[in-house]
Amino acid sequence: MSKLVWDQTGERYYETGVKMGVLYPQSSSGTYSKGVAWNGLTAVTESPSGAEATALYADDTKYLNLMSAEEFGATIEAYTYPPEFGACDGSAEIATGVTIGQQKRTAFGLCYRTTVGNDTDGNDYGYKLHIIYGAMASPSEKAYATINDSPEAITFSWEVTTTPVSVSGFKPTANLTIDSTKVTPEKLAALEAILYGSDTETAKEARLPLPDEIAALMGTEG
Secondary structure, three states: OOOOOOOOOOOOOEEEEEEEEEEEEOOOOOOEOOOEEEOOEEEEEEEEEEOOEEEEEEOOEEEEEEEOOEEEEEEEEEOOOOOOHHHHOOOEEEEOOEEEOOOOOOOEEEEEEEEEEEOOOEEEEEEEEEEEEEEEEOOOOOOOOOOOOOOOOOOEEEEEEEOOEEEOOEEEEOEEEEEOOOOOHHHHHHHHHHHHOOOOOOOOOOOEOOHHHHHHHHHOOO
């Protein structure tokens, strides 16, 4: 067995940034058939919770640990949001340009991209696509302040909870990640054509495929 070596050239990796956000409102059938670009996305903080051990004792000694279910949540921050997010945030339009709050909230999916860099290629090394399923946004405050000599744009923030979706052969999940450095460019391009839509002769709207469809696409030969 060879000796371990740390911080070799080309292996000093890091992740940074968030961009290319896409919102996918969930339809009544549970699919995410029409994605829209989310401009002004500034941060997505993933917040898993649960998976805590509860110790059980027997015969005067520790018998085993029972693990609680793991939940997935997130916080989304942005300078603005697409009009389609209004229904996800409990708003409804009762007349052109007139909206009301405290309405039914629509579940949604989200896709965003982060940069993977290293010491030789910098930020050009690769990227990761992050997908969230079954998200529900909680009510959040909006703080408006006067314009002064140090103006700042309002930052919107939403706490998000999720409901997992099924994955064949695994436990249900609410989040999925694709690493561009570990998949072929052809498969990645095919997936991105689904996530972002295409403007080819067979143009199709952006949609969010479920995990099983992504696994089948990324696992095919070629």
